[in-house]
Amino acid sequence: xxxxxxxxxxxxxxxxxxxxxxxxxxxxxxxxxxxxxxxxxxxxxxxxxxxxxxxxxxxxxxxxxxxxxxxxxxxxxxxxxxxxxxxxxxxxxxxxxxxxxxxxxxxxxxxxxxxxxxxxxxxxxxxxxxxxxxxxxxxxxxxxxxxxxxxxxxxxxxxxxxxxxxxxxxxxxxxxxxxxxxxxxxxxxxxxxxxxxxxxxxxxxxxxxxxxxxxxxxxxxxxxxxxxxxxxxxxxxxxxxxxxxxxxxxxxxxxxxx
Ligand code: SF4
Ligand code: FES
Numbered sequence: 179x180x181x182x183x184x185x186x187x188x189x190x191x192x193x194x195x196x197x198x199x200x201x202x203x204x205x206x207x208x209x210x211x212x213x214x215x216x217x218x219x220x221x222x223x224x225x226x227x228x229x230x231x232x233x234x235x236x237x238x239x240x241x242x243x244x245x246x247x248x249x250x251x252x253x254x255x256x257x258x259x260x261x262x263x264x265x266x267x268x269x270x271x272x273x274x275x276x277x278x279x280x281x282x283x284x285x286x287x288x289x290x291x292x293x294x295x296x297x298x299x300x301x302x303x304x305x306x307x308x309x310x311x312x313x314x315x316x317x318x319x320x321x322x323x324x325x326x327x328x329x330x331x332x333x334x335x336x337x338x339x340x341x342x343x344x345x346x347x348x349x350x351x352x353x354x355x356x357x358x359x360x361x362x363x364x365x366x367x368x369x370x371x372x373x374x375x376x377x378x379x380x381x382x383x384x385x386x387x388x389x390x391x392x393x394x395x396x397x398x399x400x401x402x403x404x405x406x407x408x409x410x411x412x413x414x415x416x417x418x419x420x421x422x423x424x425x426x427x428x429x430x431x432x433x434x435x436x
Pocket of ligand 2: 210226
């Protein structure tokens, strides 16, 4: 255990926590954009910047990447923090003036209009999509290319990649809504990744549901799961109809999963 002070309150927390996690445990909310509890922290957006004081020496650092340490004092809302966080959000707002999550955070800091020249991007290059694809899905179909102002996230050679299974995990974690999933009957499209995949038809209701590539991937990964599971859409898996059609090999727990 480690003893430290966060916003004038002394606290004892597990030594493997970050400042962000320790503050959360105390009910102190630090704003974040590029942090997701299921993924390794990257410190990309800098929105979670806090002030850390150690032996009368004060620094600014990202709370999501900074481990708790004995004897430090953390200020999550000091004047120094507000100034730094305000500038970071102003820059993000200039890059993405039409992204709601950024507009909301900026507004909380009293910023309505950035002083800088605006762009019309949706991606803040936080890398959450890259990390979820690599660390959770285990596919690594997207990555960063270029440097500086031309840096972006894309597929290899910026064309359709056979590696992408169209699962949409990237869109789920994206904090800005930059990744759009378009389901058109038998096709799933993810325009940002040049992805276009056939969707499987449910054996029960006949509706198209998940991309065939995603189902094939899951089958390869979890071969102990019953074959029937992949023939039926999530809605029908829960329905009486599916049970009547004696998809008996599907464990009961799958009917209750969303
Ligand atoms: S697309 Fe979304 S998740 Fe990926 S880097 Fe851009 S903002 Fe982050
Ligand atoms: S949430 Fe910590 S740097 Fe983005």
